[in-house]
Amino acid sequence: MSAKLKLDNPKFYTNRELSWLAFNDRVLEEARDANNPLFERVSFLAITQSNLDEFFNVRVASLRKMVSVKYNEPDAAGMTPKEQLKAISKQAHAMVAKQYRTLTRSLLPSLRHRHILLHGVDELTVAQHDFLADYFRQEVFPILTPLAVDASRPFPFLSDGSMNMAIRLTRPDADGKHHTEFATVQVPHGVPRVIHLPGGDEFVLLEDVIRAFIDDLFIGATIKETAMFRVTRDMGLDVDEADASDLIKEVQSQLKKRERGRVMRLEVDAGMSKRLVRYLTKQMRIDDDDVYAINGPIDLTFLKQIIKRVHATPDVVYPEHTPYLNPVLQHQNIFDVIRQQDVFVHLPYDSFAPVTEFIHQAAVDPQVLAVKMTLYRVSSQSPIIKYLKQAANNGKQVTVLVELKARFDEENNVHWARELEEAGCHVIYGLVGLKTHCKLTLIVRRDEDGIRRYMHMATGNYNDVTARLYTDMGLFTCNTEIGVDASSIFNMLSGFSEPPFFHKLAISPDGIKDFLSDQIDAEIAEAQAGRKAIIWMKMNSLSNPHMIRKLYAASAAGVQVHLLVRGICDLKVGIPGVSTNITVHSIVGRFLEHSRVYYFYAAGAEHVYLSSADLMTRNLKRRVEILFPILQDNIRVHLLQIFDLMWSDTVKTRVLQPDDTWQRVDGRGRPGLDVQAYFVEHAEQMSQELLPVPAPRAAVTNDGQGMRFTPLQSPDDRKTGRTGSRA
Incomplete structure (x- = not known):
């Protein structure tokens, strides 16, 4: 450049x-x-x-x-x-x-x-x-x-x-x-x-x-x-x-x-x-x-x-589909499961039931001391509201941040805020001038070995209706450092706390922008040193000028950038010396693609993050958002394979062109893959306890913890025929 x-x-x-x-x-x-x-x-x-x-x-x-x-x-x-x-x-x-x-x-x-x-x-x-x-x-x-x-x-x-x-x-x-x-x-x-x-x-x-x-x-x-x-x-x-x-x-x-x-x-x-x-x-x-x-x-x-x-x-009509519910989550205390390992949920292919059951078990478990949760959009008959009220009635300390300014859900949220207050929940409304858009639940429990924090973090709302219509991702964890960060977030939202730093989470306003910028800079440095450098991102919208400039700088340095953007994309592709290494896909199909994924090759360490935030100015500067890491190896591999399969879609994908038009993938000579339909079929067969259907380009196995994929080729490796490895 x-x-x-x-x-x-x-x-x-x-x-x-x-x-x-x-x-x-x-x-x-x-x-x-x-x-x-x-x-x-x-x-x-x-x-x-x-x-x-x-x-x-x-x-x-x-x-x-x-x-x-x-x-x-x-x-x-x-x-x-x-x-x-x-x-x-x-x-x-x-x-x-x-x-x-x-x-x-x-x-x-x-x-x-x-x-x-x-x-x-x-x-x-x-x-x-x-x-x-x-x-x-x-x-x-x-x-x-x-x-x-x-x-x-x-x-x-x-x-x-x-x-x-x-x-x-x-x-x-x-x-x-x-x-x-x-x-x-x-x-x-x-x-x-x-x-x-x-x-x-x-x-x-x-x-x-x-x-x-x-x-x-x-x-x-x-x-x-x-x-x-x-x-x-x-x-x-x-x-x-x-x-x-x-x-x-x-x-x-x-x-x-x-x-x-x-x-x-x-x-x-x-x-x-x-x-x-x-x-x-x-x-x-x-x-x-x-x-x-x-x-x-x-x-x-x-x-x-x-x-x-x-x-x-x-x-x-589209065929009915049965979301997959991991048997481990059906028959065990959910806190015991999370204590053993992080649990990943991919909606709507996986069931939303573990999320509601997480709140339900917290409400009735005598060892649970406190429940803290952010609510942006919930359904009109939300079971989560029911369980939060039950938790308060059972003597738990319940704190709920209800975002009253969620566009076109304001009246609904005012109603729920009143109901929760009447049930004895402590209801807060966030920070002046900022919408609270993060999706975060913190449950404090007295385990046999002491106090432990259990978290659920997600890319999408706590809404049991849209959970069947939107693709979103969530993570259950009891990671100690993430727990400390989650407590700091709620203290910040409910009081005057200003944490000097976060251990594992990045927080908007500004924190996510700065964190992602640093990750992009690290990939630029790798590319400039002649080493492999890759960025994969999936989001609803990309419009923040600062982040677009960072992606342009990465492309100009030789970083291979692959973006899955459902909606708004202000970035242009094919600009000589600027964006020739950037490819943008958009999948519009049966489900609304709502999850946000951010991946960096990181010299082979392969860092993967999920977030509630798109790369829009409002998300990065005017909202409280979270970005959280995927630390467990099998979940990280799983997520990368999901992204790779989505990138391989040949039916519902449109590819951004240099003239700003979107063209369907040229599928000649390639197997047809509607990735959403594939995930539906796979979840259906998993639910029926049948052998998983073969992935179009990867073997799929089930070890009782959810879908597992053998390593696939990454987009950049496919150009050279090398097989990508993800340890």
Whole structure:
């Protein structure tokens, strides 16, 4: 690398927001992939809608705030907030058009082929129409509220995501002259949007039924036009923690204010008249670029309602899978098991049950003295909450950090915080100005040989629902030094403790960034000395400029860098002298890839770390995160083989190109490997106590402690044909 080459050159970076849109496009490609089961394709399309909604709720809203306060500083890619908004609008409009092409040209015809029909009201039989007329008058009409807009009645407030009908009508005045008026009707939330017609699998949308009988709401008027529209608002949460004496009350107050955030996007029926569009944009105070004309039903999340109400034959959904539960964890006291060895769990292929059982046994074990835990997102019926309350009732000292600012889970977490407090748990809310995103449980137990700390650390949330949908990794350990570090973290979170150092864990803010930077520097030094140097990383997103520069420096020095990045990736590949030694893969498939893995060859010592943190500025500087080492050799080997298998995926992997596009792997001449499907099959056979299926490139054995893989070739070794060894 030339000494004059500046690694902060904007040409070396992709804009974060555009990279996220590219990720959502990869999800959309799954909806378009005919190799996926039909109902799963429908679900993927619905996911792209909810993803895009949240993108406007948060990311677009943040950029608009920057513009409103005249913040013009460019991002790492050299784009000002105004330029980003313009580019987002162009790309998002193209994405919406692609979504609806996928719906109308592919998915609806495929559903129709299976006699699953979404009708317009004008397509119904007389009997179906009569059914809807009765349904409308009995179930819908009583709860509708037509809202006129005139001199005495201002334009109504429309909540985020609500479906509304715009109506242009005329009615006579006292002199018999007809005047054009405007009104709205909100599609009610309390009625299913998808109405199942009697007989077969035939459906109609609630808004179409309301439109068919709209005259009943405006007697004496002439309806000139009806068109659906939907608004997306700024849903950011601005909590002033420094001035909030009661954080729960402040969060609750801000939740109410958030509902009235500024409009970020207006979706309208493609057939809406220009006159009506102009009227709405004026009322919403938005620009033309913020209007999205929709060629089909607005808000594609309704698709999930359809597939939930239809019998799913095995060929239209992913096969059910049984997560593997290690027999050792089923039949023994979990603390005895952890005292003998560290235990690794790979979700969703391994069962989440050991995590909940860890808390359960702590609640009822008379030798357990204290339970400390961080909660970021939990399910609405969380067994973990139940066991924490049970532990407090049994006299354990229970301390729970509940992150009240977990985006879109704020209300749920406020509820759980109240419940835990009422049960006698000590509930804390973390540090001012920081979200607590680490996943950490500490159990203090009086063993026969003295007090011992037992820990569970993970890359993902303590959520029993997402544990079946997200890939995450967790570790149970009673390592003494990690235990001391865990105690220091909880003391830091609950009090005024500032530990001078940590023995085994790295902690954000700043600590993880500095630790990983040092590890990268060590690999650079190895490469510069002419020795083997490798970095493997897996994460959800890579956007922190400092970490990207470090990876560029490593590549320029000759370090082989292999990155698995599910979502945002601001790093560019193929830059001569800068990133020619970096390869980026992204796996988008059945499960959401959520685990974070950081590996360094370290002169053959092969250091492996798991973390709750992505390489984003918010994770490294504005959140409490942990990074923890894998110290047990068999688990370390296991993890590296998992990474290697994922790197070998040829079915769900896309590879980042120098032009920022993502292309599928060229699988010609190579065995097909859908790594997620492979892990599902392997877990299934392990659960049935059958011999494991052979790995595509490695033998797999079971020694009673979980999956074991014989050493495989590392990505760099495959180029030379050498076999990698991992002791």
